Amino acid sequence: xxxxxxxxxxxxxxxxxxxxxxxxxxxxxxxxxxxxxxxxxxxxxxxxxxxxxxxxxxxxxxxxxxxxxxxxxxxxxxxxxxxxxxxxxxxxxxxxxxxxxxxxxxxxxxxxxxxxxxxxxxxxxxxxxxxxxxxxxxxxxxxxxxxxxxxxxxxxxxxxxxxxxxxxxxxxxxxxxxxxxxxxxxxxxxxxxxxxxxxxxxxxxxxxxxxxxxxxxxxxxxxxxxxxxxxxxxxxxxxxxxxxxxxxxxxxxxxxxxxxxxxxxxx
Amino acid sequence: xxxxxxxxxxxxxxxxxxxxxxxxxxxxxxxxxxxxxxxxxxxxxxxxxxxxxxxxxxxxxxxxxxxxxxxxxxxxxxxxxxxxxxxxxxxxxxxxxxxxxxxxxxxxxxxxxxxxxxxxxxxxxxxxxxxxxxxxxxxxxxxxxxxxxxxxxxxxxxxxxxxxxxxxxxxxxxxxxxxxxxxxxxxxxxxxxxxxxxxxxxxxxxxxxxxxxxxxxxxxxxxxxxxxxxxxxxxxxxxxxxxxxxxxxxxxxxxxxxxxxxxxxxx
DNA sequence: CGTGTGCTTGAGGGAGATCAACGTACGTGG
DNA sequence: CCACGTACGTTGATCTCCCTCAAGCACACG
Numbered sequence: 001x002x003x004x005x006x007x008x009x010x011x012x013x014x015x016x017x018x019x020x021x022x023x024x025x026x027x028x029x030x031x032x033x034x035x036x037x038x039x040x041x042x043x044x045x046x047x048x049x050x051x052x053x054x055x056x057x058x059x060x061x062x063x064x065x066x067x068x069x070x071x072x073x074x075x076x077x078x079x080x081x082x083x084x085x086x087x088x089x090x091x092x093x094x095x096x097x098x099x100x101x102x103x104x105x106x107x108x109x110x111x112x113x114x115x116x117x118x119x120x121x122x123x124x125x126x127x128x129x130x131x132x133x134x135x136x137x138x139x140x141x142x143x144x145x146x147x148x149x150x151x152x153x154x155x156x157x158x159x160x161x162x163x164x165x166x167x168x169x170x171x172x173x174x175x176x177x178x179x180x181x182x183x184x185x186x187x188x189x190x191x192x193x194x195x196x197x198x199x200x201x202x203x204x205x206x207x208x209x210x211x212x213x214x215x216x217x218x219x220x221x222x223x224x225x226x227x228x229x230x231x232x233x234x235x236x237x238x239x240x241x242x243x244x245x246x247x248x249x250x251x252x253x254x255x256x257x258x259x260x261x262x263x264x265x266x267x
Numbered sequence: 268x269x270x271x272x273x274x275x276x277x278x279x280x281x282x283x284x285x286x287x288x289x290x291x292x293x294x295x296x297x298x299x300x301x302x303x304x305x306x307x308x309x310x311x312x313x314x315x316x317x318x319x320x321x322x323x324x325x326x327x328x329x330x331x332x333x334x335x336x337x338x339x340x341x342x343x344x345x346x347x348x349x350x351x352x353x354x355x356x357x358x359x360x361x362x363x364x365x366x367x368x369x370x371x372x373x374x375x376x377x378x379x380x381x382x383x384x385x386x387x388x389x390x391x392x393x394x395x396x397x398x399x400x401x402x403x404x405x406x407x408x409x410x411x412x413x414x415x416x417x418x419x420x421x422x423x424x425x426x427x428x429x430x431x432x433x434x435x436x437x438x439x440x441x442x443x444x445x446x447x448x449x450x451x452x453x454x455x456x457x458x459x460x461x462x463x464x465x466x467x468x469x470x471x472x473x474x475x476x477x478x479x480x481x482x483x484x485x486x487x488x489x490x491x492x493x494x495x496x497x498x499x500x501x502x503x504x505x506x507x508x509x510x511x512x513x514x515x516x517x518x519x520x521x522x523x524x525x526x527x528x529x530x531x532x533x534x
Numbered sequence: 535c536g537t538g539t540g541c542t543t544g545a546g547g548g549a550g551a552t553c554a555a556c557g558t559a560c561g562t563g564g
Numbered sequence: 565c566c567a568c569g570t571a572c573g574t575t576g577a578t579c580t581c582c583c584t585c586a587a588g589c590a591c592a593c594g
Binding site: 535536537538539540541542543544545546547548549550551552553554555556557558559560561562563564 | 568575576577583584585588589590593594
Binding site for chain 2: 037054056058059062063064066077078081082084086087109110113116117119120121123124125126127128130131132133134135137138139140181182221225226228
């Protein structure tokens with residue numbers, strides 16, 4: 001928790017205020033459901049350790065995953081703002097969640113206006129990522145979808161500050177990959193096979209290793225612009241506000257490749 | 268613009284501040300592109316009149332629409348926060364946009380902290396709608412997707428306060444419907460045919476009329492909870508914060524139908 | 535060692551895409 | 565008022581990507 005707060009782009013007083021707020025730490029095991037939409041939504045939750053996934057289900061049990069949750073992120077803003085969450089959250093690894101009661105969070109909002117602005121950033125970026133996933137699921141063929149997801153995972157893990165030493169393996173069960181991409185596990189398996197055959201990835205025990213990041217990104221037609229990774233700092237009132245490229249945009253220049261070949265979009 | 272501000276859940280002083288902020292009104296015609304992601308993003312935009320659609324495109328020109336924009340909404344928060352928008356906005360009807368320079372918006376944020384909180388609400392609701400669209404595109408068959416979109420459109424138009432007198436017709440070209448649902452126009456046409464044959468909708472010149480809202484919602488397995496329509500007011504610090512059902516949840520009781528039949532989700 | 539859990543592989547089927555006409559409303563200019 | 569072009573929608577034939585169903589396999593764990 002302390003580590004989490006320290007990295008927020010907030011003033012010291014604000015960090016102290018958060019640290020002084022009564023909170024509870026809950027630990028979950030890989031596979032646990034962290035919360036469900038039918039539970040009372042009276043707490044705000046922050047993932048401080050581990051990896052989690054947000055999903056919704058259909059009446060027949062089919063599942064669609066929306067987003068990975070890396071530390072350190074407020075999951076479940078709906079809970080704070082509307083008193084109920086609209087999705088499930090499951091732990092993909094052992095995970096640690098900090099819970100703060102909704103009322104106290106709203107007090108923090110009122111006393112430290114930089115906090116809602118920080119959350120606004122987070123939510124806007126998250127919406128952009130969701131938009132890109134929708135684009136994938138709606139319009140990209142399976143192999144591009146998969147390549148895109150793997151590339152996104154790699155970059156976001158870097159951006160979230162996971163040490164690259166800590167195994168480059170992407171530990172995602174094929175069931176979850178399918179739920180992200182709107183595919184069946186069988187088809188995920190076959191599609192992984194294709195990427196393997198192309199020499200772009202490797203599979204060990206449980207986990208995918210990216211052998212050729214650039215090649216994968218090319219298949220995916222990946223453009224890192226949607227991650228908005230260059231603007232981690234809160235906005236500066238009245239000052240010229242330009243983003244400088246982070247590692248992501250350095251690798252896939254956003255201006256250059258973003259809308260090459262967009263003839264036809266206006267048909 | 269004045270009408271827009273009056274309806275915001277803000278204090279009088281805040282409304283005045285917005286009204287006193289220098290702004291520009293731009294008008295667009297049906298079919299115009301209002302903004303594109305490659306344009307300089309130095310203004311915040313609010314749709315005050317008309318109907319617009321957000322979309323992204325693939326290199327080959329395929330398009331995926333994410334969301335309808337009803338008045339009165341801040342489109343394009345990415346522009347304010349990150350200095351660039353991540354999508355296109357097109358006018359589905361003649362439309363009116365208010366533009367305020369990014370710097371002035373950030374000043375408003377700093378001086379009236381209720382404003383970013385309002386936007387946080389808007390953005391969170393918008394993300395929830397996007398999540399539901401992803402669920403549709405990823406997991407629902409075409410006929411449910413279409414029924415869901417039409418039902419969502421009907422409810423959101425009501426919630427946005429469009430007078431029901433003003434024609435119950437849903438004026439969406441099949442091309443746009445397809446782009447929302449990840450389908451081709453041909454398949455949209457066939458699917459509309461099925462709903463017509465079931466007596467759920469009717470087609471006039473250009474526009475769909477819903478004959479049987481409840482029947483359509485049943486096909487869609489529609490649950491209005493994701494619209495978060497009961498919580499238009501900003502959050503109340505420290506007070507118990509419960510949402511009361513709006514017209515939407517009155518029609519499709521969210522608690523009752525929400526997660527009936529969720530056995531199997533945990534397979 | 536059995537049992538479970540996740541992954542793989544194959545055969546067959548189907549929802550939706552693609553390709554190609556054709557129809558219909560509407561605007562524009564003759 | 566009619567000829568023509570354009571924009572949308574419809575309809576049909578064919579194809580294909582992905583799903584479904586069904587085994588079989590590999591590995592972890594009791």
